[in-house]
Amino acid sequence: MDNDSATYHLGELLLNHKLDRDSHIEAIALLTPLAEQWWTDALFLLGKAHEDGLGTRRHLPTALSYYRLAAIDPAPYHLARVNDLSTKMGEYEKEQADSLYQQFLTQHPISQSQQASIDLTHGLRLLHEDDRGRCHPREAIPYLERAALTGENLALEPLHQACTELGQRVDAAIWAQIALEDKFYFLPTGEMEISLASLKQGFSEAEQALFEHRLDERRAEIAANLSAASNNTP
Secondary structure (H helix, E strand, O other): OOOHHHHHHHHHHHHHHOOOHHHHHHHHHHHHHHHHOOOHHHHHHHHHHHHHOOOOOOOHHHHHHHHHHHOOOOOHHHHHHHHHHHOOOOHHHHHHHHHHHHHHHHHOOOOHHHHHHHHHHHHHHHHOOOOOOOOOHHHHHHHHHHHHHOOOHHHHHHHHHHHHHOOOHHHHHHHHHHHHHOOOOOOOOOHHHHHHHHHHHOOOHHHHHHHHHHHHHHHHHHHHHHHHHHHHOO
8 A cells, every 4th residue: 555664564474574585575575666765774784784695695885885875874883883783894895895885876866844753763772771771861952843844843842842852941941832833733732832831931032032032043944944954845
């Protein structure tokens, strides 16, 4: 039914849980269009297919190029695979991998919306507990901000949350205000309104002035990015 998520999971199952070559070839056929749309986990699985020779010939430079493309989303397992495979390869193979990497970027340039989605994914990852039970809201904010400023409205509430946790009251209020103004904001529980009112009530005159100035800047940047994205749409 042209559901990309279902297509990805089917490709993953065929690649990882089937033993016959025909299933692996089908998996590659399913995952390749998703990889070209910058599904980074699809890129990662194509790297695995070429590293292990599943449905295709084993070719480490191609595998490394796919792993590097996947690592544009800097998930720990993406970065670890790039590092682990790189240590096993000679300079000539690495040069081949770099050439394939650049070729993919030329043929399938990443769009603003695709980069925003990747930034959102990593920002949310940093907000949640890692394998050591730690969260990293300070590191999450730059990724979430980039996503929000390019129109990814799902970044707005996590941004408000991260800024609130870190005591960044002005920024927390800005993202709450923008979330409430966004016509696609779909969680009108009342909590955001209450949080915004509480934050603004505690502002000094200087904080209120800073809030208004930064809010205007963020609104203008979002509008400019959305306009640019619209103009670049075929």
